[in-house]
Amino acid sequence: MISVENVYGDSQKTKKSGDNMNILILGDSLALPRPHRIKEFDPINEKELAVHFKETYGFLLEQQLRTEYPSADISVTNRAQRFSTIKNIAQQFWDHLFYFEPDVIVLQVGIVDCWFRQDLDGKQLVNAGEFDLYYREILKLLEKRPETKLIVIGICPTSMKMEQKFPGLLEQISLYNQILKNGENFHQVFFVDMETHVLPHAPNHFLLPDDHHLNKQGNQLVSTLLLPRIKAFYENVNGCLHYEADMTASYRHFLKSYELFPFYGDNLYNLIYLSFQMEDWATTAELIKFVRLNHIQHPNLFNLIEMIKEHMNR
Structure with a gap:
């Protein structure tokens, strides 16, 4: 996991x-x-x-x-x-x-x-x-x-x-x-x-x-x-800082960051991960599609998406 x-x-x-x-x-x-x-x-x-x-x-x-x-x-x-x-x-x-x-x-x-x-x-x-x-x-x-x-x-x-x-x-x-x-x-x-x-x-x-x-x-x-x-x-950092104490607040910050600038790779990583954690499957799928269509580069995005695919196929 x-x-x-x-x-x-x-x-x-x-x-x-x-x-x-x-x-x-x-x-x-x-x-x-x-x-x-x-x-x-x-x-x-x-x-x-x-x-x-x-x-x-x-x-x-x-x-x-x-x-x-x-x-x-x-x-x-x-x-x-x-x-x-x-x-x-x-x-x-x-x-x-x-x-x-x-x-x-x-x-x-x-x-x-x-x-x-x-x-x-x-x-x-x-x-x-x-x-x-x-x-x-x-x-x-x-x-x-x-x-x-x-x-x-x-x-x-x-x-x-x-x-x-x-x-x-x-x-x-x-x-x-x-x-x-x-x-x-x-x-x-x-x-x-x-x-x-x-x-x-x-x-x-x-x-x-x-x-x-x-x-x-x-x-x-x-x-x-x-x-x-x-x-x-700024919103992405605050989403990270809220994660352990309030996952819902964290999710709101990541969503706000995505609305402001959807191509930001760090936030896409965090938002995909947390949407998956919260079992918001529709959002997870939509974000993964966005990453692929726009060829977003990030050091860890590919591995995260592959792990999610593997988990969903179990």
Whole structure:
């Protein structure tokens, strides 16, 4: 028979409290406040910014999470730096991962890497091959702290105007995005696709006039896209913590996590296990079908499903 300990999932065994969540943002200037004209900004005479600190997606995310979970200790620490490349992130990732001890890392990087530079004779700061290698270094290091989740925000497409100025730039953005998406496993690494939201023919609904930095609406969009994933992580942890004392409450948390972000592998594992424990056969069958149809990857899901099949066939 399946052991009770499995309901926690490998990534949750060291989690002690569902009331705390430490979120860390790493990346480039897209996560930061920004003036209208950064090279000409005069802080003495210019008080209005294009994006103020309280309009950045990190601030918005923290406010929304605190509103939804008022009794929880939730923090968002923004460690983004202007002109950061994935190389810079990889070089500092050890410190961020083990010294800040984040529950969730939000990574937004790539536009600085892939942009064609006139001062480099049209070359990129980090080519696609190097970008892939540095990203793999980050993912390999992330495995050493399995309780930390990584949400990777895809690169926003630029405008057709920039594409005409730098032919092939949109293709490069898609290529770098595919590298980032390839790391997604729905267990520890998650990808947010921005190409479905920011359109090259009308980018300034979400981007500033420079056609690559987020405007106020763009920051709101990113916060909105991040929120259900992070809430799903939070609900899953609380489901684990309630399991021994109140199985019904635990089940509610897992179901809530599934409603928020159904592709989350840890929660699917826990929900399938508990629905089976509670003899909710219809839900168990529905969830197993969902896993198979969507090819959800998780270190323990396959073994769990096989054990359930074996038990049901006895």
